[in-house]
Amino acid sequence: MLDFINPYYLQIGSFILINILLAVSVYVPLSSGQLSLGSAGFMGVGAYTSALLTINFDLPIMVGVVGGACVAGILGIIIGIPSLRLTGVYLAIATLGLGEVIRVIFVNWDSVTKGSIGLTGIPQIGRELLNLVRGFGFEPSMIGLKNNQFVFLMVFLLLFIIVMATIWFVVRQQNSRVGRSFSSIQMDEKAAESMGINITYFKVLSFAQGAFLAGLAGSLFAHVMGYISPSDFSYHRAVEILIFTVFGGSEVIIGSIFGAIFLTLIPEVLRFVSEYRYIIYGIMLVILMAVRPQGILDIHLLSRVKGLKRSKGGMR
Amino acid sequence: MKVLRKASLFFSVLMLLLLTACSGESTGNEGSTTEQTDEKISAKFGVISYLTGAGAAYGEAITQGLKLAQSEINENGEVNIELVIEDSAGEAEQALSASQKLMSDDSTLAIIGPTLSTEFFAVAPEADLNGITIMGTSTTAEGIPEIGDYVFRNAIPEALAIPTAMEKAIERTGAKKVAMIYGNDDVLTQSGFDTMKKTAEEMGLEILTIETFQKGQSDYNAQLTKIKNTNPDLILASALYNEGAVIMDQARKMGIEVPFVGGNGFNSPQVIEIAGDAANGLIVATPWFGESDEQKVVEFNEKYEAAYGKRPDQFAAQAYDALYIYADALKRAGEADRELFHEALAETKDFEGLLGNFSFDEIGDVVMDVKVVEIKDGKFIEFE
Incomplete structure (x- = not known):
């Protein structure tokens, strides 16, 4: 019984959820027309901040994760302001450089990060949660689960909640004044400015939000x-994250999630x-991008599906 | 709120799909689980290896070494070993997923791999927690056996290899002043450098300069000019062979004629191929000396070449030995039980393998003699 709660599936599930956060962290700046390849860098900042806080100062993971995300977000603001003058591919290169x-x-x-050897012994979310519930006198065996099943299940559920909240x-933001400003900037910066939208503010806002989300994903990654x-945060990672968004469809958030x-x-x-698996993976990317350069999911496809179902929800 | 409900529905459906997709696959494997026959002990070992991506050559050598050992052991008939090989693509997350896959199969007795130290650091604590023995065959970084009780390795750590090479080199050359160069963005070379520096300080050598380089760099003239100006007796170079060979080539062209002492990653026949005559004077310590005329080494070379059409390197040799060590522990354990196997493995002592006399110390690290070799006249010879 309950065999389907398998650490292997839940582990992959957790990585999927973290990757969704990362994909959204590219999607948000993109929705205001900024192509950022700095996600891997911001992810690294979040991961290292949180790991160092929890290892060196014995802070709870919660504090570490929030701290990691905030530091990445602040760095996003600092980097965002000067790089506003850059657009399109130039911004992409600048942010890629930042990541490196x-x-x-x-x-x-070396003295802080232990260089390329990396940080070991970072407290893990699952085990801390297990100790926490044990503190309340609860044992996983009471609901028929093994310890490690429980640990992975809790991690998965926690990440699931965080991801749902983020999405x-x-x-919500997209359907608000802020979101409309983002998309107007994406469509035409000059026109948006002449309509009285403070483009500096909104561009930095979306860039910093992306950095914050990447930092959040990074700190969760460290504790998972x-x-x-x-080497976890090299440009490979930046490209991988970009592919999530571009492959799934960069016009709609559901595209990033799907990717x-x-x-x-x-x-x-x-x-x-x-x-052969990465060969197949590569071939698949080539074919799908050739057939659907705008990504798998786009607004037209979604509205067609919606039309079939005759529903009128505003999911985008 | 409608949006949220929709999104969560979408999610649940996807997660369900994921679960069913994966479970469908795993049931297919059930049939091949351990079968206990009366006379033979059967066991299933999981292998995590770097089979796709930039470092796939390492993973390939390791799996070939393992497969060769597997066929010999099974032919011998005392134990029957099944290997389940999973790819990690050189990434820590992939290695972790692969290890979860292997560990969630209750018939997996123990794990060999992953290939890189960065992967191993992610996987080993998880295996240790689950009480599954794990052994690295190519993970030389510091701090690996310290991870836990169930963590072992048969790869010679830099802390053992480098001091031996340095001592011998200094004994012969009488060097007092050394210059150092190392790649600071790689675990292996970084940890090798740390060991070199510590050993140099302990031996009272004067370190003239410390230079760094990055992976994939092709021009080392700036660093080498500095080194040349300090006029060292010996150069300590913690580099992987592909960069190391280029460094030696450029150093010789610049007129630096002193010997180089390298770490484990520098030890490859490729150095001679890339650097040619410039490779002469490289001194490395190695568990594996392929040119040796010992009976077992010659035989292994022949068998490996017959099976895979090329000469084995140290990764293949270490993996080959690793499976023999596992098989030996399995025989002594008497049955395919994770606990018994772990105890038997920890007791491994004076095991006569391809690489020599092998034992584990109390934390699961390597105890064995290393050979020091040098390149002279375009080939590796034993250092005297």
Whole structure:
């Protein structure tokens, strides 16, 4: 009984949820027309901040995660203001450079980050939660679960709640004054400015939100993995995150979510072909991008589906 | 709120799909679980290896070494070993997922791998927590066996190899002043450098300069000019072979003729191929000396070449030995039980493997003699 609560599936589920956060962190700046490739860097900042806070100062994970996300967000504001003058591909290159600078700092700041060896012994969310519920006299065996099943289930549920809250926030924001400003800036910056929208404020806001979300994802990643090293935050990661969003469809948030789920799942599902799985993965990307350059999901597709169902909810 | 409900519905459906998709796959494996026959002990070992991506050559050598050992052991007939090989693509998360997959199968007795130390640091605490023995065959970084009781390795740590090489090199050359160069963005070279620096300080050597480089760099003239100006007796280079060979080539062109002492990653026949005559004077300590004329090494070379069409490297040799160590522990454990197996493995002592006399110390680290070799006239010879 309850065998389906398998650590393996839940582990992948947790990575999917973290990747969704990362994909959304690219989506938000993109919704105001800014292509940011700094997610990997901000993720690293969040991860290292949170890991160092919890290891060196024995702070609760909660504080570490919030701290990590905030530090990344503040860095986002600091970087966001000067890079406002850049648009499109130039901003992409600048942020990619930023990510690499951050990674090199992790590598070289030996005394704090332990260089390329990375940080070990980061407290893990699941085990802390297990200790917490045990403090209340609750044992996983009381609901027929093994300890490690319980741990992974709790991590998954916690991440699920965080991701749902994030998506809810982003969707709400999109249908608000702020979201409308974002999309007007995306459509035409000059026109938006002449309509009285403070583009500096909104551009920095969306960029910093992206940085905050990436930092949040990074700090959660650190506490799920229990070990981080600078190689986790290289430009490979930045490109991977960008692919989630672009592949799934960058016009709608559901596209980023779908991209993250699908592209995290595929390498695992393809495990049975072992060496060939990344070849298949690559071929799939090429074909799908050739057929649907705007990404799998876009507004037209969604409204068609909606038309079929005759519902009128505003999910985008 | 409607949005939220829709989104959560979408999510639940996807998660359900994920669960069913995965479970469908795993039931397919059920049939091949451990079968206990009367005379033979059967066991299933999980292997996590770096099979796709930039470092796939390491993973390939390791799995080939394992497979060769597996076929020999099974032919021998005392125990029957099944290997389940999973790819990690060199990424810590992938390695962790793969290890969860292996560990959630109750018939997995123990795990070999993952390939990189960065992957190993993520996977080993999880295996240790689940009480599953895990052994690294290529993880040389510091702090690996300290992770837990169930964590072992048979890869020679830098802390053992480098001091041996340095001592021998200094004994012969009488060097007093050294210059150092290392790659600071790689776990292996960084940890090798730490060991070199510590050993140099302990031996009372004067360190003239410390230079760094990054992975994939192709021009080292700036660092080498500085090193040349300090006029060292010996250069300590913690580099992987592909960068290391280029460094040696450029150093010799610049007129630096002193010997180089390298770490484990520097030890590859590729160095000679890339640097040619410039490779002469490289001194490394290695568990594996492929040119040795010992009977077992020659035989292994022949078998490996017959099976895979190329010569084995140290990763293949270490993996080959690792499976023999596992098989030996399994024989002594008497049955495929995780606890008994762990105890038997920890007691491994004076095991005569391909690489020599092998034991585990109390924390599961390697105790064995290492050989020091140097490149002379375009080939590796034993250092005297």
